[in-house]
Amino acid sequence: MENFEFHLPTRYIFGQGSVKRTAEVVKEYGYKKVMIVYGSNYAKRSGLLDEITAQFKNLNLEYTLLGGVKPNPRADLVYAGIKQGIDEGIDFLLAVGGGSVIDTAKAIAIGIKDQEHDFFDFYLRVRKPLDALKVGCVLTIPAAGSESSISSVIEKVVDGKNMKCGLGTPLFRPLFAIMDPTLTYTLPAYETACGITDMMAHIMERYFTNSKGVDVTDEMCEGLLRAIIENAATVLRDPSDYNARANIMWAGALAHNNLLGVDREQDWATHHLEHQLSALYDVAHGAGLAVMFPAWMEYVYSHDVMRFAKFAHRIFNIPLDFEDPSHTAQQGISALRAFFASIHMPLSFADIDAHEDDIPKMLSMLGVDDKEHAEGKFMVLYRSDCEKIYMNAVNYGKKIKTGAVRCLTL
Amino acid sequence: MENFEFHLPTRYIFGQGSVKRTAEVVKEYGYKKVMIVYGSNYAKRSGLLDEITAQFKNLNLEYTLLGGVKPNPRADLVYAGIKQGIDEGIDFLLAVGGGSVIDTAKAIAIGIKDQEHDFFDFYLRVRKPLDALKVGCVLTIPAAGSESSISSVIEKVVDGKNMKCGLGTPLFRPLFAIMDPTLTYTLPAYETACGITDMMAHIMERYFTNSKGVDVTDEMCEGLLRAIIENAATVLRDPSDYNARANIMWAGALAHNNLLGVDREQDWATHHLEHQLSALYDVAHGAGLAVMFPAWMEYVYSHDVMRFAKFAHRIFNIPLDFEDPSHTAQQGISALRAFFASIHMPLSFADIDAHEDDIPKMLSMLGVDDKEHAEGKFMVLYRSDCEKIYMNAVNYGKKIKTGAVRCLTL
Numbered sequence: 001m002e003n004f005e006f007h008l009p010t011r012y013i014f015g016q017g018s019v020k021r022t023a024e025v026v027k028e029y030g031y032k033k034v035m036i037v038y039g040s041n042y043a044k045r046s047g048l049l050d051e052i053t054a055q056f057k058n059l060n061l062e063y064t065l066l067g068g069v070k071p072n073p074r075a076d077l078v079y080a081g082i083k084q085g086i087d088e089g090i091d092f093l094l095a096v097g098g099g100s101v102i103d104t105a106k107a108i109a110i111g112i113k114d115q116e117h118d119f120f121d122f123y124l125r126v127r128k129p130l131d132a133l134k135v136g137c138v139l140t141i142p143a144a145g146s147e148s149s150i151s152s153v154i155e156k157v158v159d160g161k162n163m164k165c166g167l168g169t170p171l172f173r174p175l176f177a178i179m180d181p182t183l184t185y186t187l188p189a190y191e192t193a194c195g196i197t198d199m200m201a202h203i204m205e206r207y208f209t210n211s212k213g214v215d216v217t218d219e220m221c222e223g224l225l226r227a228i229i230e231n232a233a234t235v236l237r238d239p240s241d242y243n244a245r246a247n248i249m250w251a252g253a254l255a256h257n258n259l260l261g262v263d264r265e266q267d268w269a270t271h272h273l274e275h276q277l278s279a280l281y282d283v284a285h286g287a288g289l290a291v292m293f294p295a296w297m298e299y300v301y302s303h304d305v306m307r308f309a310k311f312a313h314r315i316f317n318i319p320l321d322f323e324d325p326s327h328t329a330q331q332g333i334s335a336l337r338a339f340f341a342s343i344h345m346p347l348s349f350a351d352i353d354a355h356e357d358d359i360p361k362m363l364s365m366l367g368v369d370d371k372e373h374a375e376g377k378f379m380v381l382y383r384s385d386c387e388k389i390y391m392n393a394v395n396y397g398k399k400i401k402t403g404a405v406r407c408l409t410l
Numbered sequence: 411m412e413n414f415e416f417h418l419p420t421r422y423i424f425g426q427g428s429v430k431r432t433a434e435v436v437k438e439y440g441y442k443k444v445m446i447v448y449g450s451n452y453a454k455r456s457g458l459l460d461e462i463t464a465q466f467k468n469l470n471l472e473y474t475l476l477g478g479v480k481p482n483p484r485a486d487l488v489y490a491g492i493k494q495g496i497d498e499g500i501d502f503l504l505a506v507g508g509g510s511v512i513d514t515a516k517a518i519a520i521g522i523k524d525q526e527h528d529f530f531d532f533y534l535r536v537r538k539p540l541d542a543l544k545v546g547c548v549l550t551i552p553a554a555g556s557e558s559s560i561s562s563v564i565e566k567v568v569d570g571k572n573m574k575c576g577l578g579t580p581l582f583r584p585l586f587a588i589m590d591p592t593l594t595y596t597l598p599a600y601e602t603a604c605g606i607t608d609m610m611a612h613i614m615e616r617y618f619t620n621s622k623g624v625d626v627t628d629e630m631c632e633g634l635l636r637a638i639i640e641n642a643a644t645v646l647r648d649p650s651d652y653n654a655r656a657n658i659m660w661a662g663a664l665a666h667n668n669l670l671g672v673d674r675e676q677d678w679a680t681h682h683l684e685h686q687l688s689a690l691y692d693v694a695h696g697a698g699l700a701v702m703f704p705a706w707m708e709y710v711y712s713h714d715v716m717r718f719a720k721f722a723h724r725i726f727n728i729p730l731d732f733e734d735p736s737h738t739a740q741q742g743i744s745a746l747r748a749f750f751a752s753i754h755m756p757l758s759f760a761d762i763d764a765h766e767d768d769i770p771k772m773l774s775m776l777g778v779d780d781k782e783h784a785e786g787k788f789m790v791l792y793r794s795d796c797e798k799i800y801m802n803a804v805n806y807g808k809k810i811k812t813g814a815v816r817c818l819t820l
Contacts, residue, residue, distance in 0.1 A: 001656040003425025008418050014672070015413025213653025215640060216661050219633025227625040243623025246411040250673070251626050259669075262424070263660070 001213050004262040010148040011176040014250065016242065019048070019180040022094070022138055023055030029134075029175065031092035033062045035085050037105040039069045039097040042140055048183065052096060052138065064088045066108075072164065072278050072285070073100040075107075075120055075156035082111035082119065085133075093135045095174075098195075099144025099153075099285075102137050106152040106172045109133040120156050123165035132171040138178045141187060142249040143195030143286060145202055145256025147177035155279060161365055164279040166271075177253065181245040189236055193343040194286025196232045196248065199255040200225060201289040205271060208300070208307060208378045211264035221260050222314045224251050229315070232343055269376030270296045273389060276362035283352045290345035291352060295392035297333045300379040305329050337396075348397025349390075359390045411623050414672040420558040421586040424660065426652065429458070429590040432504070432548055433465030439544075439585065441502035443472040445495050447515040449479045449507040452550055458593065462506060462548065474498045476518075482574065482688050482695070483510040485517075485530055485566035492521035492529065495543075503545045505584075508605075509554020509563075509695075512547050516562040516582045519543040530566050533575035542581040548588045551597060552659040553605030553696060555612055555666025557587035565689060571775055574689040576681075587663065591655040599646055603753040604696025606642045606658065609665040610635060611699040615681060618710070618717065618788045621674035631670050632724045634661050639725070642753055679786030680706045683799060686772035693762045700755035701762060705802035707743045710789040715739050747806075758807025759800075769800045 013021060026034060036052065043049040044067065056063045066081050085093075085108055095105035111119035113131040121127045137147045146152065150173055153166040184192070207221045228251050234244035254260065273296065274288040301308040309325040312318040312332025316339075321327040337347055346352045367373055368383045375381045381389070399405040423431065436444060446462065453459040454477065466473045476491050495503075495518055505515035521529035523541040531537045547557045556562065560583055563576040594602070617631045638661050644654035664670065683706065684698040711718040719735040722728040722742025726749075731737040747757055756762045777783055778793045785791045791799070809815040 001425075001653050001660075003428065005421065005423050007421040011415065011417040012672075013415050015411070018413065213657065215637040215653075216634060216657045216664070219637045220630050223629025223633040224626060227629045230625060243411050243625075246673075247623065247626045250411075254626070262422075263656075 001263045002211055002265065006258065006262045007170065008148065008173070008257055008259070010174050010257070012148070012179060012253065013176060014179045015246070016180060016182050018178050019051070019138055019183065020055075022052050022178055023059045023061055025176055025178065026092065026094060026136060027059050027061055029092070031061075033064070033088065033090045034092045034094050035064050035066055035081065035088070035090040035105075035108070036094045036096060037066045037069060037081065037101055037108070038095075039101050040067070042186075043067075043096045046183075046186065048138070048140070049096060052094075063094075064090060069097065069101045069104045071100050072155050072282060073104045073153075075154055078104055078107040078111060078119060078154060081108035085112045086115065091133065093133055094138065095135060096138045096140065098139070098141025099146040102135070102139075102144070102146035102174070103152040103154060105135045105137075106132070106146070107154050109135050110169075110171065120154070120158075120165075123154055123156075123167045124158075124163075129167075129169050129171055134175045135172075136176045136178070137174050138180075138183075139249070140183050141191060141195055142184060142252035143198040145199060145252055147174055147179065148253050148257040149173070150258070151256070153275070162279045163365070164275040166275070179249055179253065181242060181249045184245050184249060185240045187239070189239070190344065191284070192235055192239070192248075193232070193345055194284045195252065196228060196343060197286040197290045197340060197345055199248075199252040200228055201270060201286075201293055202255040203260055204293060205268050206261035206264065206266045207311065208267055208304075209264040210304070210378060214263045217260055217263050224254060224260065225315050227251060229339060236343060265377045267376050267378040269378075269381055272366060272375050273386060276365045277352065277354055279365065280358060280362065281352060281354055283354070287346050287352060290340040291348060291354075291393050292389070294333050294337045294340070294347070295389050295396065297336070298392050299385065299389045301329045301333065302326065303379045308332055348400065349394045350397030350401070356391075356394045359387060359394075362390060363387060411673045412621055412675065416668065416672045417580065418558065418583070418667055418669070420584050420667070422558070422589060422663065423586060424589045425656070426590060426592050428588050429461070429548055429593065430465075432462050432588055433469045433471055435586055435588065436466075436502065436504060436546060437469050437471055439502070441471075443474070443498065443500045444502045444504050445474050445476055445491070445498070445500040445515075445518070446504045446506060447476045447479060447491065447511055447518070448505075449511050450477070452596075453477075453506045456593075456596065458548070458550070459506060462504075473504075474500060479507060479511045479514045481510050482565050482692060483514045483563075485564055488514055488517040488521060488529060488564060491518040492525075495522045496525065501543065503543055504548065505545060506548045506550065508549070508551025509556040512545070512549075512554070512556035512584070513562040513564060515545045516542070516556070517564050519545050520579075520581065530564070530568075530575075533564055533566075533577045534568075534573075539577075539579055539581055542579075544585045545582075546586045546588070547584050548590075549659070550593050551601060551605055552594060552662035553608040555609065555662055557584055557589065558663050558667040559583070560668070561666070563685070572689045573775070574685040576685075589659055589663065591652060591659045594655050594659060595650045597649070599649070600754065601694070602645055602649070602658075603642070603755055604694045605662065606638060606753060607696040607700045607750060607755055609658075609662040610638055611680060611696075611703055612665040613670055614703060615677045616671035616674065617721065618677055618714075619674040620714070620788060624673045627670055627673050634664060634670065635725050637661060639749060646753060675787045677786050677788040679788075679791055682776060682785050683796060686775045687762065687764055689775065690768060690772065691762060691764055693764070697756050697762060700750040701758060701764075701803050702799070704743050704747045704750070704757070705799050705806065707746070708802050709795065709799045711739045711743065712736065713789045718742055758810065759804045760807030760811070766801075766804045769797060769804075772800060773797060
């Protein structure tokens with residue numbers, strides 16, 4: 001087990017009706033002028049935004065609105081938000097939405113506190129952020145875990161290349177997260193499935209580690225993955241099943257607040273491999289992860305066959321093949337693909353209209369080479385390794401097309 | 411799943427060598443005069459206290475010492491600590507020890523902030539605490555979970571009766587918890603086992619619930635119980651196994667910071683039944699819990715056979731008897747007793763020199779009657795129920811003596 005510090009100051013306010021307390025909670029902290037950040041669709045259409053602004057008016061809390069955040073959120077809106085926030089003298093940000101909205105609010109929160117520099121420098125790791133406004137969230141899409149994580153991911157075109165960059169800093173832990181599972185009843189099946197894939201990926205990026213003697217956290221990772229898989233079937237069958245929606249929502253926060261990663265070396269190669277897909281094709285991050293995670297697993301499982309056999313056995317109840325544990329490990333990867341297929345996630349480049357010819361561009365955006373710049377910790381991956389992983393995702397599509405593989409049924 | 415708020419501001423500083431940072435961490439927060447609270451044995455004998463006071467001197471941090479905390483900590487020392495703290499103008503408490511030391515520091519922390527009233531009024535629930543000094547911990551015994559919990563338990567003789575009372579308030583969450591597993595290498599086997607039993611009880615008090623649809627937390631409870639059981643065998647065989655000590659220590663904090671209880675109605679009858687045993691006989695809390703938990707389970711399992719069958723199956727890998735799940739449930743209780751026996755915990759009144767004749771006294775101290783005052787939530791327990799549970803613990807000893815039961819081997 002590795003040494004660690006773990007500090008999770010985010011206050012979770014969870015359950016049916018909790019959204020009714022939004023303005024009251026903001027007021028508790030004494031903020032004077034709040035920027036409410038929201039997305040392009042749900043918050044407005046559903047009446048949620050109106051409900052929250054009505055609460056603000058009732059409590060005489062000042063606010064300003066910033067709407068229009070899109071999936072894979074862009075730097076443009078962050079710059080506009082920083083300017084608007086400074087002009088209007090805001091002292092707090094309330095994000096009403098999913099990961100993209102929360103990530104945008106976080107970016108504005110550090111941008112406002114350092115007006116001398118370009119906020120994207122922090123994302124490019126040119127400079128470290130020293131201060132930020134506080135952000136609170138009303139979560140509407142369980143997926144990114146941004147409601148209590150230290151991360152934010154923003155896209156920007158730099159030198160003609162669309163860069164998708166992530167930044168992690170304790171300054172980004174939201175002050176509170178209001179999580180009302182009933183808000184997710186109307187989330188479409190595809191977005192629900194993308195969110196489920198994303199939270200599973202957050203756990204798996206931590207689960208596949210070279211750190212030894214990490215039983216407590218392994219058990220929690222495995223338990224959450226099983227609970228997510230079990231409840232995924234329920235929410236897709238019955239989108240208004242409260243307990244299933246609640247379990248998925250809570251799992252999404254736990255998957256990425258780093259409770260499940262404190263004691264170990266984490267990987268994150270798959271996330272970075274995927275970011276290039278969503279930067280290039282604007283595919284949903286979760287969908288891209290469903291393509292890339294099994295492709296990564298196929299390439300790296302032989303690095304620690306027993307950990308992958310444990311994954312197969314503990315998550316999918318596949319009996320251990322004591323004579324050939326690598327067989328069990330492979331079955332686990334197939335079972336994960338079968339699960340993704342069962343929730344209608346894509347599995348290959350072909351499924352998301354991604355092109356083999358673009359792989360060199362992705363590798364260049366990823367910034368890997370064959371000497372110094374690599375990805376991943378579980379197994380260190382240079383350019384040629386990453387290329388082979390992308391090719392696994394290409395080839396899996398070809399295999400399906402020719403009938404060389406068939407999906408397992410779960 | 412129940413609605414909840416969860417706020418865990420305690421900062422965990424975990425791992426080998428973390429104790430070297432103690433004074434530096436206190437200084438970070440800017441405190442000026444610290445009361446270092448410690449126990450009667452380990453902290454002084456091991457040199458830990460000297461190491462920490464040397465750090466304070468190096469950083470020119472003022473401190474005052476309060477030693478002599480005993481297991482099942484008494485109000486007398488709390489009163490002395492409050493007086494000393496006020497006289498010396500302390501602004502922070504550092505607890506160096508296990509649950510008793512931390513609980514004492516917490517009691518002093520609220521006592522100092524309300525000098526008009528008797529601190530024990532808060533424990534008797536006559537009055538609610540409104541403010542407290544901050545407490546930090548250097549944990550030496552993984553057991554009570556007090557290093558990040560909202561609880562403190564103190565004993566006091568009131569009207570000739572030895573009252574053992576617990577108080578829970580968010581004011582009691584420590585500011586930080588320094589957790590160095592190497593400090594527990596020298597913890598005797600008996601104390602290690604008592605701690606393991608205590609943390610398992612903290613999980614089980616939460617696990618046995620009437621709340622439905624709580625898969626995520628159930629999975630985490632089950633995973634932690636399995637990890638504790640697995641690592642218990644290792645630490646008792648090899649007390650200096652770092653990873654096993656670290657897993658046990660981390661599990662102890664997670665077991666009682668309420669992560670595992672947020673979404674559900676919790677029970678806590680067994681803890682209260684046990685408190686009367688340790689108040690009357692000064693038996694270690696963990697040892698008393700090993701006696702009382704299976705006795706409670708025997709009495710209540712028929713209230714929800716399938717939950718107890720799940721416990722048996724998921725924790726002890728006992729195959730489900732589909733024709734008679736109550737058989738599986740009973741096997742789970744036997745397996746838990748067998749585990750406690752394997753770590754040399756007592757299982758009956760006889761094992762801890764407790765007397766059947768004292769049961770009326772315990773029931774009176776417990777404050778239950780047959781009409782209004784009951785214990786427990788999973789199953790509400792009136793006086794006659796509690797009496798039968800104590801009698802289960804008496805009778806189990808008789809059954810062992812006559813050979814009517816034999817322990818399973820794990």
